[in-house]
Amino acid sequence: xxxxxxxxxxxxxxxxxxxxxxxxxxxxxxxxxxxxxxxxxxxxxxxxxxxxxxxxxxxxxxxxxxxxxxxxxxxxxxxxxxxxxxxxxxxxxxxxxxxxxxxxxxxxxxxxxxxxxxxxxxxxxxxxxxxxxxxxxxxxxxxxxxxxxxxxxxxxxxxxxxxxxxxxxxxxxxxxxxxxxxxxxxxxxxxxxxx
Numbered sequence: 001x002x003x004x005x006x007x008x009x010x011x012x013x014x015x016x017x018x019x020x021x022x023x024x025x026x027x028x029x030x031x032x033x034x035x036x037x038x039x040x041x042x043x044x045x046x047x048x049x050x051x052x053x054x055x056x057x058x059x060x061x062x063x064x065x066x067x068x069x070x071x072x073x074x075x076x077x078x079x080x081x082x083x084x085x086x087x088x089x090x091x092x093x094x095x096x097x098x099x100x101x102x103x104x105x106x107x108x109x110x111x112x113x114x115x116x117x118x119x120x121x122x123x124x125x126x127x128x129x130x131x132x133x134x135x136x137x138x139x140x141x142x143x144x145x146x147x148x149x150x151x152x153x154x155x156x157x158x159x160x161x162x163x164x165x166x167x168x169x170x171x172x173x174x175x176x177x178x179x180x181x182x183x184x185x186x187x188x189x190x191x192x193x194x195x
Contacts, residue, residue: 017167020163020164020167021167021171023158023164024155024158024159024164024167024168024171024173027151027154027155027158028155028173028176030151030154030155031088031148031151031152031154031155031176032086032088033151034144034147034148034150034151034152035084035086035088035148036086037144037147037148038141038144038145038148038179039081039086041137041140041141041144042077042081042101042141044137045134045137045138045141046074046077046078048130048133048134048137049070049071049074049104049108049134050071050074051126051130052070052111052127052130052131052134053067053070053071053111055121055124055126055127055130056111056115056121056127059115059118059120059121059124060114060115060118060121063114066107066110066111066114067111069107069110070104070107070108070110070111072107073100073103073104073106073107073108074104076100076103076104077097077100077101077103077104079100080093080096080097080099080100080101081097081100083096083097084097088152088176088177089174089175089176089177090177091177094177094179095177098179098180108134112131115127145179148179149178149179152176152177152178153178155175155176156175156176159173159175160175
């Protein structure tokens, strides 16, 4: 009888460990999927930017520096996003990606501010369509980031709380990095347009 009780306890513990492990895997896959959704929107954004710059080139001939800065920032963001590669447990790579995205946002802001000074560019049908698509994509990115951060918070909480922390340590579940706004001073400044 004691052997049966002991076996029942062991079986219950094994099933409990399996359930906890499966929950951690499910939470990890949820935040990876959320990051993949961000990645899809970032890819769309990266594809829109060269088209936006091409349309602007014809009108903003004297502002080559701004256009080149947008393309350079886009290329850095693409590279930083590739370094993360879906592994959001790499804190340095995620922080570099966030900084690159912040620089890209800053340069896009300068381009849009500059386009306000060129009525023909602002009224161009292609520019209006690309701007609208980019704005919609930015909204989707923001929404996706919020979903990602919610998933990461749930996952990180699960691997930090007892008894999940024991299983997380045993099975090498690492905390994931939240996507946060960067604190670069140039991103907080108002855009100055000079002619």
